[in-house]
Amino acid sequence: MTLAAVPDETAPATRRPRRNVVLPLVLFALLAVLPLAAASMSAGYLLDLFVRVMIFAIAALSVELLIGHAALVTFGQAAFVGIGAYAVGILDAHETNDLVVALPAALLASGLFAFATGLVCLRTKGVYFIMITLAFGQMAFFTASSLAPYGGDDGLTIHDRTTLFGFAVLDRPLAFYYVVLAVLIAVHLFCRALVASRFGRVLRGAKDNALRMTTLGFRVYRFQLAAYVIAGMIGGLAGFLLANATEFVSPAYMSWQRSGELIIMVLLGGLGTLHGAIVGAAAYLLLEEWLAGLTEHWKMIFGPLLVLVVVFVRGGLVGIGTALSAAVSRRLRRG
Amino acid sequence: MLTVENLEAGYGETPVLFDVGFRVAAGEVVTLLGRNGMGKTTTIRALMGLVRPTGGSVALDGVPVTGLPPYRIAQLGLGLVPEGRQVFPTLTVRENLVATAAARFGDRWTLDRVYDFFPRLAERRGHLGSQLSGGEQQMLAIGRALMTNPRLLILDEATEGLAPLIRAEIWRGLSRLKRDGQAILLVDKHLDAMTRLADRHVVLEKGHVVWTGTSAALAADQTVRQRWLQV
Amino acid sequence: QAPEKLKVGVIATLSGPPAVLGQQIRNGFQLAVKELGGKLGGREVEVLVQDDELKPDVAVGKVKALVERDKVDFVVGPVFSNILQAIVKPATEGGTILISPNAGTSNYAGRDCNPNLFVTSYQNDQMHEVSGKYAQDKGMKTAFIMAPNYQAGKDSLAGFKRWFKGDVVDEVYVPLNQLDYSAELSKIAAAKPSVVFVFLPGGMGVNFVKQYRQAGLAETIPVLSTFTVDESTLPAQQDAALGFFAGSNWAPNLDNPKNKAFVAAYEAAFGAVPATYAFQAYDTAMLIDSALKATKGDTKDKDALRAALKKADFVSLRGDFKFNTNNYPIQDFYLTKVAKRPDGKYQTEIVSKVFDDYADAYVGSCKMK
Amino acid sequence: MSTTLLVVQVLNGLQLGVLLFLIAAGLTLVFGVMDFINLAHGVQYMLGAYLAVMFYGLTGSFVAALVLALAAALAFGLLLEAVVFRHLYGRDHLDHVIATFGIILFLNSAVKYVWGAAPLSLPVPEALTGSVALAPGLLYPVWRLVIIGSGLVVAVLLWALVSFTRIGMLVRAGATNPEMVSALGVDIRRLFTLVFGFGAMLAGFAGIMIAPILSVEPGMGDTILILAFVVIVIGGIGSIRGAFVAALLIGLVDTLGRSFAVDILRLFLSSSTARTVGPALASMLIYLLMAVVLYVRPTGLFPAKGR
Amino acid sequence: MAEPILALKGLRKQFGGLVVTDSVDLSVAPGELHAVIGPNGAGKTTLINQISGVLPADSGTILFAGHDVTRLAPHERARRGLARTFQITSVLPTFSALENVAIAVQARAGSSFRLFGDAAAEPALNTPAMAALAEVGLAERADVPAGHLSHGEKRALELAMAIVTEPKLLLLDEPMAGTGREETARLITVLRRLKGRFAMMLVEHDMTAVFALADHISVLIYGRILLGGRPDEVREDPQVVAAYLGDEIEFER
Numbered sequence A: 001m002t003l004a005a006v007p008d009e010t011a012p013a014t015r016r017p018r019r020n021v022v023l024p025l026v027l028f029a030l031l032a033v034l035p036l037a038a039a040s041m042s043a044g045y046l047l048d049l050f051v052r053v054m055i056f057a058i059a060a061l062s063v064e065l066l067i068g069h070a071a072l073v074t075f076g077q078a079a080f081v082g083i084g085a086y087a088v089g090i091l092d093a094h095e096t097n098d099l100v101v102a103l104p105a106a107l108l109a110s111g112l113f114a115f116a117t118g119l120v121c122l123r124t125k126g127v128y129f130i131m132i133t134l135a136f137g138q139m140a141f142f143t144a145s146s147l148a149p150y151g152g153d154d155g156l157t158i159h160d161r162t163t164l165f166g167f168a169v170l171d172r173p174l175a176f177y178y179v180v181l182a183v184l185i186a187v188h189l190f191c192r193a194l195v196a197s198r199f200g201r202v203l204r205g206a207k208d209n210a211l212r213m214t215t216l217g218f219r220v221y222r223f224q225l226a227a228y229v230i231a232g233m234i235g236g237l238a239g240f241l242l243a244n245a246t247e248f249v250s251p252a253y254m255s256w257q258r259s260g261e262l263i264i265m266v267l268l269g270g271l272g273t274l275h276g277a278i279v280g281a282a283a284y285l286l287l288e289e290w291l292a293g294l295t296e297h298w299k300m301i302f303g304p305l306l307v308l309v310v311v312f313v314r315g316g317l318v319g320i321g322t323a324l325s326a327a328v329s330r331r332l333r334r335g
Numbered sequence B: 001m002l003t004v005e006n007l008e009a010g011y012g013e014t015p016v017l018f019d020v021g022f023r024v025a026a027g028e029v030v031t032l033l034g035r036n037g038m039g040k041t042t043t044i045r046a047l048m049g050l051v052r053p054t055g056g057s058v059a060l061d062g063v064p065v066t067g068l069p070p071y072r073i074a075q076l077g078l079g080l081v082p083e084g085r086q087v088f089p090t091l092t093v094r095e096n097l098v099a100t101a102a103a104r105f106g107d108r109w110t111l112d113r114v115y116d117f118f119p120r121l122a123e124r125r126g127h128l129g130s131q132l133s134g135g136e137q138q139m140l141a142i143g144r145a146l147m148t149n150p151r152l153l154i155l156d157e158a159t160e161g162l163a164p165l166i167r168a169e170i171w172r173g174l175s176r177l178k179r180d181g182q183a184i185l186l187v188d189k190h191l192d193a194m195t196r197l198a199d200r201h202v203v204l205e206k207g208h209v210v211w212t213g214t215s216a217a218l219a220a221d222q223t224v225r226q227r228w229l230q231v
Numbered sequence C: 001q002a003p004e005k006l007k008v009g010v011i012a013t014l015s016g017p018p019a020v021l022g023q024q025i026r027n028g029f030q031l032a033v034k035e036l037g038g039k040l041g042g043r044e045v046e047v048l049v050q051d052d053e054l055k056p057d058v059a060v061g062k063v064k065a066l067v068e069r070d071k072v073d074f075v076v077g078p079v080f081s082n083i084l085q086a087i088v089k090p091a092t093e094g095g096t097i098l099i100s101p102n103a104g105t106s107n108y109a110g111r112d113c114n115p116n117l118f119v120t121s122y123q124n125d126q127m128h129e130v131s132g133k134y135a136q137d138k139g140m141k142t143a144f145i146m147a148p149n150y151q152a153g154k155d156s157l158a159g160f161k162r163w164f165k166g167d168v169v170d171e172v173y174v175p176l177n178q179l180d181y182s183a184e185l186s187k188i189a190a191a192k193p194s195v196v197f198v199f200l201p202g203g204m205g206v207n208f209v210k211q212y213r214q215a216g217l218a219e220t221i222p223v224l225s226t227f228t229v230d231e232s233t234l235p236a237q238q239d240a241a242l243g244f245f246a247g248s249n250w251a252p253n254l255d256n257p258k259n260k261a262f263v264a265a266y267e268a269a270f271g272a273v274p275a276t277y278a279f280q281a282y283d284t285a286m287l288i289d290s291a292l293k294a295t296k297g298d299t300k301d302k303d304a305l306r307a308a309l310k311k312a313d314f315v316s317l318r319g320d321f322k323f324n325t326n327n328y329p330i331q332d333f334y335l336t337k338v339a340k341r342p343d344g345k346y347q348t349e350i351v352s353k354v355f356d357d358y359a360d361a362y363v364g365s366c367k368m369k
Numbered sequence D: 001m002s003t004t005l006l007v008v009q010v011l012n013g014l015q016l017g018v019l020l021f022l023i024a025a026g027l028t029l030v031f032g033v034m035d036f037i038n039l040a041h042g043v044q045y046m047l048g049a050y051l052a053v054m055f056y057g058l059t060g061s062f063v064a065a066l067v068l069a070l071a072a073a074l075a076f077g078l079l080l081e082a083v084v085f086r087h088l089y090g091r092d093h094l095d096h097v098i099a100t101f102g103i104i105l106f107l108n109s110a111v112k113y114v115w116g117a118a119p120l121s122l123p124v125p126e127a128l129t130g131s132v133a134l135a136p137g138l139l140y141p142v143w144r145l146v147i148i149g150s151g152l153v154v155a156v157l158l159w160a161l162v163s164f165t166r167i168g169m170l171v172r173a174g175a176t177n178p179e180m181v182s183a184l185g186v187d188i189r190r191l192f193t194l195v196f197g198f199g200a201m202l203a204g205f206a207g208i209m210i211a212p213i214l215s216v217e218p219g220m221g222d223t224i225l226i227l228a229f230v231v232i233v234i235g236g237i238g239s240i241r242g243a244f245v246a247a248l249l250i251g252l253v254d255t256l257g258r259s260f261a262v263d264i265l266r267l268f269l270s271s272s273t274a275r276t277v278g279p280a281l282a283s284m285l286i287y288l289l290m291a292v293v294l295y296v297r298p299t300g301l302f303p304a305k306g307r
Numbered sequence E: 001m002a003e004p005i006l007a008l009k010g011l012r013k014q015f016g017g018l019v020v021t022d023s024v025d026l027s028v029a030p031g032e033l034h035a036v037i038g039p040n041g042a043g044k045t046t047l048i049n050q051i052s053g054v055l056p057a058d059s060g061t062i063l064f065a066g067h068d069v070t071r072l073a074p075h076e077r078a079r080r081g082l083a084r085t086f087q088i089t090s091v092l093p094t095f096s097a098l099e100n101v102a103i104a105v106q107a108r109a110g111s112s113f114r115l116f117g118d119a120a121a122e123p124a125l126n127t128p129a130m131a132a133l134a135e136v137g138l139a140e141r142a143d144v145p146a147g148h149l150s151h152g153e154k155r156a157l158e159l160a161m162a163i164v165t166e167p168k169l170l171l172l173d174e175p176m177a178g179t180g181r182e183e184t185a186r187l188i189t190v191l192r193r194l195k196g197r198f199a200m201m202l203v204e205h206d207m208t209a210v211f212a213l214a215d216h217i218s219v220l221i222y223g224r225i226l227l228g229g230r231p232d233e234v235r236e237d238p239q240v241v242a243a244y245l246g247d248e249i250e251f252e253r
C-alpha cells in the first residue's frame, strides 16, 4: 500500500539476502582491537561498556532473526534474556556456577519456555503475535517479581561469575570481553548460515506469503516454532552473559520496555541484515551513553533522532551506508 | 479530450515507458494493445498520476495534469477500473460503491442503475469485498468506477475472470455507454470484441507506441496483427 | 599545589515518573555542597550525576563508569531498593564508599552488611513500623492494610504488623502502578476498619489519595501510610491529602534551626518543599564533609575514612543521629500529618514522636563490629 | 464475600472497563481503523492531561481548560501528523513503531522539562464533586459517573462515525488501499490528517477526563498504552464494538481478580500460599486473559473481516 | 477404468446462510484434464479451496488417490501430491522468479529443516526451477523479484511453481485470466504438453482454452453440478448456453 508512486525499494531486488561481508568484518575487527586501544584510557570502563553493547547485540540478533527473516515481531524477547540470567542467578544462589551446568541450564530453560509459549503464540499473526508475546513476557516478568526466595522484585546478586571446570576464567575483564566477542561472532555466523539455508528460505517465504507456502506443502508453523526456539535460546545465551557481566539478575531484565528496546535496536540498525542488529545495538547504547552524559534531558534529542532516521533513511543505519555507497558508485560510473 | 505526449515513466531506476503518445477525443473509444509486460498498465498508472512521469505530458481538455496527485486527476473526470480489481476488502459491496461516488459530471450512474447493470451485486450487497468471487469483484470494480460518473472511463483488463455470458453483457454495456457519448480507454485481450467496439487502437511494444490506427486499419493490416499482437 | 579535586558520583533515578525523587536527592546533595562553598572536608568537590533510569543493569554500568572511569571517591545513591541491590557489589568491591541516601534494605542491614556501605536514611521497615506502633498505641482494633505486590510492599505490611496486634481485616496486594482503586475502596467501605494502612509510593499514592477522598472515605476512616503522602506527591494531592498520616524520620517543620534554614534554602533554590529524600541527601553531604575533616581530606586510607564516617560527627537535620554497627542509623521516628501552610503550600507536620533512638531489627545478624 | 460486595465489584469492573475504552478509543480509530500503529497515543493522552492542568491554572475554569486543552491537543496532533506521520503512511508497521517510539521519548522528556518531574493535579469541577448514593451505603463519586457517561458517548459516536458515515467508509477503504481511494478522486491524505487530529483529540480528551482521578506525571501514558493495546487486540483490531466489549471484559476480570483472587484460591490452597499466589496471579490476569483469548480466537473476539 | 485420482462425494460449504457448494459429486481420472466451468460466484474457487484444504468442508468427503483427505491440513495434502494455483495471484513478492520456483522444488524435495548450506546456490533446486521458468516463457525474467513482474508474468510464474512440484493432481484456478493472447496460447501449449503427466482440474472462463484442452467438462451452477460430459456435449447443451456461455460465444483467436 503506497500512496502515489513510491517505488517499492523495501523489496530487495537480489535473489538472496545481501551477503555483505565487509561491514561485519570491519565491525568485528574494531571490536577485537578495542581493548588494545582502550589500554591507554580508562580500560575497565570501556570494556564494560562494550561488553554490554555486545551482549545486547546478541539479544538483538535473536530479535532480528525473528523480525527480519520470519516476520515474527516478538515483543517478549526480554523474557528469554531474563530466563537465561535467572538460570545463572538461581544456580549461583545454590552455589553452582560452573559453565557445564550453568550454560546448558540457561539454554534449556529459555528454549523450553520458547517452545511452550511458541506453541501458543504462533497460532496468531501480526499485531496479535506482538501482543501475545508481550503477554507471555509480562507473565514471566510477574513470576520473576514474585520469586521471593530469589529476591523477588529486588533481584538477586550473583556472588561468583561462572567458572569453567572450577577455573574463574571470566573474572578477568579482558578474558570476559573476548569470550563475549567470540560468542557474538559465533552467533552472527550461525544466524547467517541459518538465513541462507533451506530452512531460512522457508522462513522468508512464510514471511512473504504464508498461505502460498502452506499450499506448496510446508508446515509453516513448525518452521516458525523452530525459529522461535532458536531465537529464544540465543536470547537465553545473552541473558547468561548479562548475568555474568552485571553480577546481578533482576526482573527488570524482563520488562516490556526492554523487549521494546531490543526491537528499536534492530530497526535502528536496519531490518533484514544481521549486522544491522549489531550496529543498532551499538548505536542505541552508545548514543544513550553519550547523550545521557551531555544532559539530563537527553531523550529530547534521542527521540527526534529516531524519528529522523525512520523518516529519511530507509533501512536504518545500515541503509545510510548502503545508500552512500550506492551514490558513490554511481558517481564513479558516471566518471 | 485526453492528450498524452512523449510520456516517460518507470519504477525506481527501471524505465518502462519511453515515448508514449496518443489522444482520446470526447465520446471516443480507444484501446491500448500489446503483449504482457509491454507497459499498458504503466501508461494508465502514469496518466492517473499513480506513477510519477519522468517526462512528457498528459493534458485533459488542454489543461496539463502531469504531476498532479491522483485524486485531482480523478476529480477532473477520469474513472479507473484497475488491473487486478483492487476492491476494498473490508467494505461491503454497497459501501464499495458509495464511498467514492461522485456526481461531478452528471449523475447518470446511481446505486440503483449499477445494481440493474449487475444484478449479482445487488444480491451480494451486504457481503464484504473480500468475500466475493473473482468475477463478482470485477463487476464491483467496474460499478465503483461508474459511480464516480467519469468523463473518461479507463478499464484495465476489466473482463478478466468474467464468465462468457457476463463478458458479452459488459461488451454490450460498453457499446451502450459509447452510444451515450461516454469516452473510454480500454485494455483487454479480447481483440475481436475490441475491434468491434473501439474507434482507434494504440499498440505498445516495450514502452514505445509502434502503431496507431482505426479498427478498420487494424483489421486490414496483417503485419501489425502478426508482428505486435501475434494473432 | 592545590590538592586534587574530590569526586563524588551521585546515582539516582532521574527519568520516568519517579524522577522527582531522584531530583530531590540530587538537589539536596548539591545544596549542601553549595552551602559548604563547593568543598567537602575542605577539598574542592566535583559532583557527577548519573541517571539509573530505574534499570538495574543500566545502574551497574553507570556505577562502573563512575568508579572505574571517573575514579570517584564516593558513590551516593540510589533512590530504590532494587537498584541498591544491583550496585552494592560493583560500587564497593574496589574499596569505594557507597552511601545510600534513601534505600535501606534489610539484607544489607543484617546478613550482607558491608563496611563500605553506609545508609543515612533508615532501614526500610522502620518507616512502616511507625504506623503499626502508632495504631497499636492508640488502641485501634481493626486495620485494612494494602501495598503493591513486590518485595518492598510485602516488607512494609510485615513492618506494620510487627507492632500492630489488632485484627487485620484484610491484607491486599495490588499490582504495581495500579491506576484505579475502586475495587479496593469498595472493600474498605464494606470492611469498615478502624484504620487503613497503605504503602503506595509515587503516582500510586496520588491516585489512591484522590480516589479515597472522592469516595467519601477520608471523612470516616483515618489513613496511616508510608511514602504515600509526602512533599513529592503533595503538590498533586493537595487538599485531598489533608489529614492523612505518615510515618517518618523527619518533617519540614521539625523544630531545629538548621532544619528551618535548610527548608527555606531548598524552597528558595528549587521552588518546592523538600521531602525526606532531599534532607537525607543533604545529611549525606554533611556526613562526607565531617569524615573528610577528620581525615584531613585524605581518602586513600580507607580504614581511617570508614572510621571517620562511622563517627557521624555532624549535626543532622533530624536531630539525634548515629550509626549502628551495621552502618545503618539509630534515630527517632515520628508520626506526621498532612497540613496546608499559610502560604498555600502543603507539607507533612509532626504529630508525635513514636520511637526514640530506634535501631533496626536486623543488626543482630550483621557480623561487623 | 457478600453478594452486595460482589455486585459493587461488578459495577466497579464495568466502570473501569468504560474508562479503559475511553483511553483506547483514539487508538482504535488510528490503529484499528486506519491501520497505523501509533505508540504515541499514550503520550498524547498524557499531553491532554498536562494541557488541561496548564489551562486550568491560567483560567481557573474546568470548562475553559477542557475546551482549550482539546483545541491544543488537536493542534498538536495535526502538527505531529504534518511533521512525522505523513511520511510514514504506506510504510511498514515497524517504521511506525520506531518513529512513534521516538515521539514517546521526546514528549515524556519534554513534559518533564516544561512542567517538572513532580506529579500535578487537576481538581474535579466544583459542580461535580461529591458522591451520590446509588443504593443505601453505596456511594459513587459523581465524577466517575461523568467519566462513564463520556466513555459511552465516545463509544456510540465512534461506532456511528466509522460504521455509517462516508468518512468512516473512506477511512476503512484507505487503510487497506489508499492508492485506490486516491485514484477514485478522494484526497485520502487530507482525510488521514483529519482522522489523526481527531485521534489525538480523543487521546487528549481521555487524559483530561481522567486527570481529576489520577496523578498527572511524566510517563503516565506508558502503562496506559499497553492497556489500550490489550483492549483493542482482545476485541479484534478494527472493531469498535470489539474494543468496547473487550474493555468491559478486562475491567471486570481485572477488578474481580483483584478483589477475589485470594479468597477463591483459599478454597484450594493454604491461606499463606493463597496470599502469595493470589496477588501475583491478579497482576497477570489481563495478560492471561489475552493469551487465552488469542489462543482460542487468534484474531480477537470480533475479528475484522476481509483483511 | 482406473480408480479416480480425485473423487468428491456430497461436498458442501456454506457461508452463513449462503450455500456455496451443495452436494458436489465429481471425479477426476488419472491423467485426465477435467475442466470446471460455471458462472461467476458459482462456487468454483470455493471448490478448489475445499479440495486443497484452504477451506474446511462442512460435509462430504474428498478422496485423493484412494485416501480420505477431507480432514487433512493443506500442507499434508500438498505433500501427497495435490498442487494448486490461485485465482488472485499468490506468489512470494520479494523472492526472485527463480527463487519462487526453487522453493517449490524444495517443497517437493522435503528436507527443509537443513539449517546450513546455501540454498540459493544448490543446483538440485535451481536447475529444475530454471527449466520450469523456461517452459512458461519466463527464463529471461528469472532474477526479477516476483513483485516487480507484470500481471501476466505473475500468472505464468504461478503455473511454473505448480508444475515443478510434479503433483498427482494440479488444481488450476483461472490460469489464463490476465494473460495476453500470446501468453494464453503458450499456456495452452504448456498444459497440453503436461497432459497425461498428471491429472488436472482446470477452472477457466476462457472458452478457447477450455475447449482446446478439456477431456471432460463439469458445469457448476449455484453450487451444484448441472451436468458433466465431453466438451462437444457440453457446448451444445441449451441449459449451459443459457446459464453460462451466452449466445455470442467469443471464439476469437
Ligand SMILES: Nc1ncnc2c1ncn2[C@@H]1O[C@H](COP(=O)(O)OP(=O)(O)OP(=O)(O)O)[C@@H](O)[C@H]1O
Residues within 6 Å of the ligand: B011, B014, B016, B034, B035, B036, B037, B038, B039, B040, B041, B042, B043, B083, E147, E148, E149, E150, E151, E152, E153, E178, E179, E180
Ligand atoms: N511495481 C513494479 N516495479 C518494478 N517493475 C514493474 C512494476 N510493475 C511493472 N513493472 C515492469 O514494468 C513493465 C511493464 O509492466 P506493465 O504492468 O505496464 O505491463 P502490461 O503491459 O500492463 O502487462 P500485462 O498485460 O501483463 O498486464 C514490466 O516489464 C514489468 O516487469
Ligand SMILES: Nc1ncnc2c1ncn2[C@@H]1O[C@H](COP(=O)(O)OP(=O)(O)OP(=O)(O)O)[C@@H](O)[C@H]1O
Residues within 6 Å of the ligand: B124, B127, B130, B131, B132, B133, B134, B135, B136, B161, E015, E018, E020, E038, E039, E040, E041, E042, E043, E044, E045, E046, E047, E087
Ligand atoms: N468467505 C466468504 N464469505 C461469504 N461468502 C463468500 C465467501 N467466499 C465466497 N463467498 C461467496 O460464495 C460464492 C462462490 O464464490 P467462489 O469464489 O467460489 O466463486 P467462483 O465460482 O470461483 O466465481 P468466479 O468465477 O467469479 O471466480 C460467491 O457468491 C461469493 O460471494
Ligand SMILES: [Mg+2]
Residues within 6 Å of the ligand: B040, B041, B042, B083, E150, E151
Ligand atoms: Mg497490465
Ligand SMILES: [Mg+2]
Residues within 6 Å of the ligand: B133, B134, B135, E044, E045, E046, E087
Ligand atoms: Mg473463482
